[in-house]
Amino acid sequence: MSIKIMADSASDLTKNYFTEYDMEMVSLTVHLDDKDYVDGINITPKNVFDAMRKGASPKTSQVSPQTFKNIFTEYAQSKQPLLYLAFSSELSGTYQTAKMMEQEVKEEYPDADITVIDTKCASIGYGLVVLQAAKMAKAGKSKEEIIEEASKQALHMEHIFTVDDLEYLKRGGRVSKTAAFVGSLLNIKPILHVEQGKLIPLEKMRGTKKLLGRMVELMEERGGNFENQVIGISHGDDLERAEKLAEMIKEKFGAKEFLIEYVGSAIGAHAGPGTIALFFLNKSYK
Template identity: 35%
Template sequence: MKLMADSTCDLSQEIVEQYDISIIPLTVTIDGKDYKDREDLRTDEFFKRIETSKEPASTGAPSPSLYQHYFKEAVDAGYKEILVICMSSGTSASYQSGELGKQQFLDENPDTDVEIHVVDSKCMSHGSGWLVFKSAQMIEKGALFEEVVNYVEAYKLKVKHYLSVDDLNHLIRSGRISGASAIIGKLLNIKPIMTMKQGKGAVVAKERGRNRVLKYYVEQFNKRNDITQTNFVIIGYTTDIQVAEDLKTKIQHETPFEGDIFLMQMGVAVATHVGPGGLSMFYMEK
């Protein structure tokens, strides 16, 4: 069984290599030049480049032909089952491209017995990454293709997302918050906290200052965490690993959770819209 994801899953390279996950890159465009997410450009370098860029960076979904290339590569390597987990169709065309790439591959190989399942995760960043990682763990333990597919489709709307940002300008460009709200937020040091609702981002809280953001994350985790499904938590960050470390420490000391907590930097495609100072948290909710 071959596991694939688009690059917005934001999983660490260590996990990608450990479980042999194929990552299909999005394109990031800076001043008219295209870069492959994770391959040509990393997050820290990206933020240095946009300091002097003439216009905001933009992102583009993988093409159907690129998906088709990855499917062919997997089949040539002997795989008979392919599971692809994509970012939410509510925020990108990645899932649609994956489905088109699948259909193109099947049209060109009408006699193939290969199974391909493309998932619209309804998640973003480490949210889809959480599902990819969980799938990898299930595969490692011997789960069948159908079992993994059914799990992902059944639980994808239960992956809890939280994201807070320091630079509200990136959310304005993404259309997630109004310019007026951003000005007020900056004056009062108010940080919006977003989650995913039916595959799209939505502001669920506004907290004043970083400490209150961390407190909110921990309080919500204690209320919402599904202890039967959450065997690991992912904490994401764009530029400040220390605040991610602070959140990890609070979870360890202020919650009963005893599973693994992974700190992972958001990739360029996601960081383009989040901006510096982003902090996220992902787990399975009740």
């Protein structure tokens, strides 16, 4: 029986991808204006960013243990292999919850073929890893081959991004209050990256004019072979800048294939409007 790929909504892949590649999706929850919404289902990133511009402070919560238990039990009973590629454990408790439920279900169904992997990736960086796994599954590759390639891609996936206002990351506990205060005071725009699954500030720049150029420079320093990989770009309701960044990359490196999507509702609730994020495989990926 072919393996089923599962991912959560923090991959920032739209429902169309899940349908096209017959993947299982689990959603984080977005709390906005005293209501709970299912990320990727009954709330759009645009809803979240518009609310944040008006002063709202959305919160998020991880996928519930019961959701994982129900899905894992269903796959255990049907004896279909399942590979869940999870959002970075450094940014959400979803991976740990899934691991607990995997163990619980395997106590009842010892032969259940369920594997849970921490990608240490986020947004479209995570989405690119998931899509490659889904394409391999569709092509009939073995579970071992898919796990090996997904793990390798996840390890070598670069995340370089900038946010318009550090205040949003501060509210979510993603950066320190001091960093957020200094940033807003001096109109400093940060460039951050993901290291071992964590958000790490990389550089600070005054104003926004040179930001995209610097992101392209960092891309050149860290990556290569761009014409033979899919470059990911996600944006916080700023398609114009995302497309400008893609054009700069196309001109400089001859990159041909791009995946440009909104930063999803769950990640967007922490990153805020105006976020621009860039994802590619680094030089050490073979």
